[in-house]
Amino acid sequence: MKLTLRPIFLGLFIFWLFFPFVSIILWSIGTGWRFPAMLPESYSLRGYKIAFDPSGDIIKGIITSTIIAILVGTIATVIGSAAGRAIAMYTFRFKKAFQFLVLAPLIVPGLAVTMGIQVLFIKYGLSDSLQGVVLAHLIPTIPYVVMIMSGTFANFDKSYEEQGSVLGASRLIVLRKITLPIVIPGLAVSFLFAFVISWSEYILTLLVGGGTVKTLPLVLFSYLRGSDLPLVGAASIVFMIPPLILLRFTSKYLVGRTSSVTGLGTI
């Protein structure tokens, strides 16, 4: 009984997982698709032509989103790694409180935090600016990096660094040649997470960017309110591509028993 049900459940699961993609692809290339037709009446690439127009909003959105996501990914990975290392490898006073503070943005509703920082950002002239958006995106991304990197560093043997020092290597060389190559899987996964979170962030960008900083989700949302469904479909497909490319290069670190994945167990 169990054996016969298994393929059915698996089929349903795959359908549930991939059906939205199929429908988006069909939306992006179909025209005149009305209920109750199973498939569009005709097909055209009009949506993609508009999406890839170099002077169009989507290309501009891609550029803005990419710049922000790369900056956020990099900064969050650097800061989060330092904090993750501290949590995993050192004992210090108020460590529990520090851990809680670092992870708090995951528990506290993002909107509440955003309202708070918006006031601050306006005061310091950071609202409506790209820098402001980058700073705001660090709030939900750093906790993930801290978790991943504390898992990575919990499995890191500090003796490797000591071995490097007794061989005459400076701290910088130890970091570059010994530590980084060992923790690179964690760094790659951290960057992936931070990038993807920043890439799909909408509320924080809208509130802090004030509509001046137009990332791809903002552009996508404005199309969604219009009724040009092929364009929405094409834009959605474009929206999915960069994270998928990044996933292609980091996926090897996401599977199996790599230390970077064990850190996620703390979520």
Next chain:
Amino acid sequence: MSAQIKIENIEKSFGENKVLKGINLNVESGQLVSILGSSGCGKTTLLRIVAGLEKATSGHIFFNGEIQDLIPVEKRSIAMVFQKALLFPSMTIGENVAFSLRAAKNVPKNIDAKVKEMLELVRLPGFENRRPGELSGGQEQRVSLARALMRNPKILLLDEPLSALDANLRVEMRSFIREIHDSFEMATLFVTHDQEEAMAISDKIAFMDSGILEQFDTPEMFISEPDSRKVAKFFGCLNIFSGSITNNIFSSDFEEFNLIAESHSVGNALAARQEDLEILNEKITNSFPAQIISWQYAGSRIMVTCEALNRDRNTKTLVFVETDRFADFSANKSIYIAYNPSRLHVIPRGE
């Protein structure tokens, strides 16, 4: 000439816990000194202080007369091998061995030739392009040693480098380490908890217990003239009798032992090694009566457990005799145990 390594009055506390209590030790160039002791005695901490990986609470470290206290670990002219081989996983064996040369400010020429030469020395020729995971434990540890020796050090620090290896390999590796030490003319500090290993490899042994240097001597002295009861016990002496000395006679609870005439020993404990005693059927001079309790094989030798009646006629003292001759060791048999006064040792610090 000043000693290659001079450890002067080193103390170390971790919070309330005092792990090193005023250690003084000199290691000359060309000397291999083992720091021996059971786990938790502070031996690894002492080595880490010499290396600069740990700061001493007080005291000083000198290399060849130069004070090292403020010199960071990477600038000390030492080489160190840890318990684990710690080969850098992202590098090949060749890159691992070349690490110290490439990390140096002035990268020397012919690194490849030097690596080749060093790998030949540790009997791993042609291993340059292998990865760390492809090697056995012993091979990894030899690479680790090669990597350390690339610095051409005057001081070699070894932190239980053999304890992760299996027994046969350990024996092979310790003579290998001795060979390497001799060919490099270094001052070597070798930390171990294995008494046999320390005896086999060292010129001198520094025996530590609870953060105190109990005795610093040549290996044979630890057997023949232990300074304290702890040392005697650690080095396998099973017969340590309490008592007192008057006129070259050591009075224990069960027997008055004759000491050698010129002995001016002072102390309240007597060490009589089990292998120096002999079981006889008749009384001779320098023997005392006892009864056999049991016997068992101890390796290829036989350990006989006996007991001697104390002079209070009530209590008994256990006496162990190790022999290589099989005889009638049946329980309750009355025998005499003979000793050689020149092989008895009065322990100065009998506690």
